[in-house]
Amino acid sequence: MSTTTESLLADAREMLGRADEVDGWSRSAAFLARQALEQRIRELIETRYGKMARPSFSAQLVVLRSLVSAEVAREAAWTWAALSAATHAHSYELPPTAGELRRWMDSVERLLNAS
Numbered sequence: 001m002s003t004t005t006e007s008l009l010a011d012a013r014e015m016l017g018r019a020d021e022v023d024g025w026s027r028s029a030a031f032l033a034r035q036a037l038e039q040r041i042r043e044l045i046e047t048r049y050g051k052m053a054r055p056s057f058s059a060q061l062v063v064l065r066s067l068v069s070a071e072v073a074r075e076a077a078w079t080w081a082a083l084s085a086a087t088h089a090h091s092y093e094l095p096p097t098a099g100e101l102r103r104w105m106d107s108v109e110r111l112l113n114a115s
Contacts, residue, residue, distance in 0.1 A: 012036065012105055026097070034080065036112065061080065075110065078107075079104050079107040
């Protein structure tokens with residue numbers, strides 16, 4: 001796992017602690033966590049298969065199933081979908097709560113530690 005991947009997740013967790021200071025903190029934290037998740041999946045794929053043209057992210061999620069346990073792959077796909085939805089602001093939806101973000105970040109951390 002790269003330092004950059006770890007630092008993205010650390011920055012996302014720090015954003016939770018600065019909620020009173022930063023406008024848009026929840027979507028910013030979700031974006032950073034999603035970036036960490038995406039980068040880790042790319043790292044896992046590149047470690048196993050080498051650098052290649054970047055396939056769609058849905059294709060990367062399919063490949064992930066061959067690299068980690070089915071449970072971790074399933075959780076990563078679900079978390080990615082939740083974080084993606086959280087990063088897109090809609091006037092009729094509330095932003096994610098700190099509790100939701102913590103759970104999603106914990107899920108990202110499980111993937112970061114998977115090999």
